[in-house]
Amino acid sequence: TQGPHPVWEHGLNGRGQVVHVGDTGLDYDHCFFRDDSQPVVFYPQKNEKHRKVLSYQEMVEDDGTRDHTDPYSAHGTHVAGSVAGNSIGGNGVYNGMALEAKIFFTDLADHSQSLYLPPDFDYYFRPALEMGAGVSSNSWGSNDVTTYYVDTDRETDVFSYFNQEMLIVVASGNSGRRMGILSPGSSKNALATGSSGNNMMTRNDLSSFSGYGPSWDGRIKPEIVAPGQGIVSAQSDGRVNSNNCGTTSKSGTSMAAPLVAGACALIRQYFMDGWYPTGVPTPSHGFKPSAALVKGMAIHSGHPMQGRLGNRGGMLKGELPEDAQGWGLMRVDHVLRFADSPFNLHVENNVTLKHRERWHKCFHVDSGTLKVTLNWVDAVAAFGVRRTVVNDLHLTVDSGSAQWRGNRHTNDFETNNIIETVQVEGASGTYRVEVYAKHVPVVFPAGQPLALVLTGKGLREAACPQTCGHCVHGQCVHGQCVCNAAYHHVDCSLCDDDKLCHGHGKCHDEHLYKCTCDPHFVMDDCSQCEAGWYGPNCDSDCKCGDGHCDTVTGIC
Template sequence: MKRLESLGLLVVLAMRLSAQSNESGYVSLQSGTAGGGTPVHNRGILGQGQVIAILDTGLDWDSCWFSEPDGSPPPVNLTIDGRVVDANRRKVIAYDFLYSCIEWPLSASCEVPLDASAWDNQGHGTHAAAGAAADKGAMLAHDFGDALAPGAKLVIQDGGYIGGDNCAQRPGFGCPLRDLRPVLRQAYEQGARVHSSSWGDRQGVAPPANPPTGNYSTGARDIDAFVYEKPDMVVVFNTGNAGELGAMSQSSPGNAKNTIQVGGSSFATPLLHAVASYSGIGPTRDQRIKPDLVGPLNVYGADSDLSVGTANCDGSYQGGTSFASPPVAAAAALVRQYYLEGWYPTGARVASNAIAPSAALVKATLIGGARLVPYWNSASGTVTIDAVPSYEQGFGFPVLDDALYFAGDRARLFVRDRSLADGLKVEESEELIFDVASTEELRVALVWTDPPGTPAGFTSSTQQLVNDLDVVVVEPSGTTHYGNEQLHPGARETRNNAEVVRVASPASGRWKVRVEAPRLGLGPRQGWALVVIGDLHESVAQTRRRPVRPGS
């Protein structure tokens, strides 16, 4: 990077306003610029058939962006075991009170669900939900403030809000943080396959004594364990707003291995201008890449009036990474819809081509289609970022039109989604050979759902990667590229379960892409997802070649 000379529970509530809104956000995540088109929406991919869970302060469900035509309240669950769902509703199919007086009978401040102010008495959750799936009117008629996935439905998990910070702020999450696996399971069994959270855990220490330290917490372990058990559950978190503290300022549990953690990009001109100074940055304490991506900051969307029964169409601008991650959760929902509707591999919708994507494939698709954000507004000045991945933005700003193939596009898409049962054993590899033209950048992304690690203290640098895979890309000349080589040129990746190789001007000819399994701490197999994007055609596939590393 080059410097330009002139130039507990942590919840993001920063109000850093600009002209940025859902309008440019929902466009930029499709085409890369605020003035670009909406190529994904234009093909009818708006989130239909997808359910996104929002774990936050609740929802003002009678806002016009979420309400039913008849004004009826959503179905309610008063305990973590509740599974009541009404899938026929327009928007909110289940509302789970995680801080109900049934769930927390000894708490003097527990929520009485039918009280008008209990649904979202703070507003943070309403605005987060708006960034993912708000839809003010007819889905095919875009309204100002609608989200990227207006056709998606919502499961709302309400953690309550009683002010303060740390554990007291979201009491339904517990203090210390409750086991997140039952929370994720509730949403999963209610139909959600994308789960979005805009909060972080201070792990029992009140501020300012304990700013985020990037460690692998018990909550991070819970998330990794659940996704390993349910590998089609995409879990999205924000980084938090402590970036001005410097390295390791992203919050846990969002820095788990199997999440998509999202920082924030500010929107000066051009649109993809700079990672915000306050966006939490990496690496993690064990030197993993977090955030994974950055999303649009300063979002206009639904605003809670702190009461139901007073139907409103209020909206507001709110900023912070809390509202950068829900649009990326929406992008994940559109990627799922793309695969489930059979758009791959022909670029046209063919039902018989439907794929039920793993969370690893969704993540690989998003990071494979991400663009470099060229600047970082650090606390001490503006810094040029030359390449991704970087610890400030992860793999970049996701652009769906760069990630997804549609008929007529020059850049094609190849994916392989290997389940755990069909994964690699230790020292096995799978090789694919592509005929590549030099007209488009070549991008290769490998992601796998790693088994859970071992929770570590604030200062622990114990490596959390359990199973180590590698992506190796070989040019026609024999030049070899390894995943994430921008961070460690010439060396193999040994810490992250997401790896990318990007070649801006690939030589024409036959390229090899190999996925290897040099080390498995938990076997006997490891599943994986591979995404290859470029002007290419698959030529030959060879599987299970041994050894992975000759002479090792």
């Protein structure tokens, strides 16, 4: 994009980062990627001396043919250029977002440009992780509308959960609301990207083709939006010995996703080079951020779009989060704090909470807006579930006289999303920021890691007051609510399902000791399986015919 580039101008350009790109192929002799003094090598080899291409994983076709080309004006070269292209010949105005980063490329297409994905996504993402990639850019997806937890979503979530150092960025799809979010953009742990316009007149408009949800189980998708219309980037000429340098314009969420992936590489560089917390690079301050923190920073940077909703005459509300735009248009300069920034930044990387544990800190804000973002890489749900979110964390911000809950909830708490934000306008004074682990099943004894991002003018840690703003069913002790026996949560506002319903139902204040039980549980306290079902979750069907089934063991 033309105009000022405040993040580049401060010296963040992707240096030291590796970004994974999987697509139709890469025209690696193009001036955006070419190194006249170093050859491109093929996986599992890598050439750390090559200025741009660390390694290229070839497409192996059924007959054993190895393909490492990209057809004329194809998809892969264009998106790779948007991520990390850096011209040595011309057209440098169209360099990629993380222009000094290196690329590990996975060729997913045969000569006809048909994409072939491995049967297990671990085979796809694992080599990228081994090559040191911290971000994976994926501008492809299923053509099917997802109405359940499909394999491609689940495998993306599996890899993300067990490899929390790499963030997976995915295009949301190009079918607007008609088909919603395509897999694996609908996976909960991937960062799905929608598309906006690409000039001063249209950047607050959602592209007519930009896929959006909610997902089949009610989650907000996409999470973030970036320009995806008329994006100019590298153009393949179909040959790898021509030393070409052409560009072409393309549109789609495929064009937005690599810009977000490149920006996430800049976020990783920011922390690894030690820019946090002072706003100047200090190597001793450097650390490797979790994928949750990188994704949280991307979400936190979102700016509300208030333009057109596609081309059907509707308008975006601009109240975040919003189904069509998620948490808004990515503005990385709104979250990366430099010495001359008008805000301070505080992050928490890999705080871990077990079931019913809480984390809190207090912060002083001089004036303006206090913004807080909570994000976590969620545990993997089972096949056939009705909702994919497993671990349920809640974000609250309390001033002593008012309380804000994640994602603008007022009478309840967020339960569908693994991202929660609070934005306090006109903030001034001290605020308690608290995360409560409402539900982290015992099958995850290590607890749920999480990341937090906070920004505000003059933001700084402060001593917490010894008073409580809200203790609905409890007493204030040293600044925290201590709940009565039948209640829990930071403000003691929820009746305790674990105690009253054995963790298998919902309690209600108006009928405190009569629960609404989960499927196949019975009794007022949900303590037994109904006839014909057994097991710890009462989800196994007895096969006893006319006999009696033991509701614990299933033995007839």
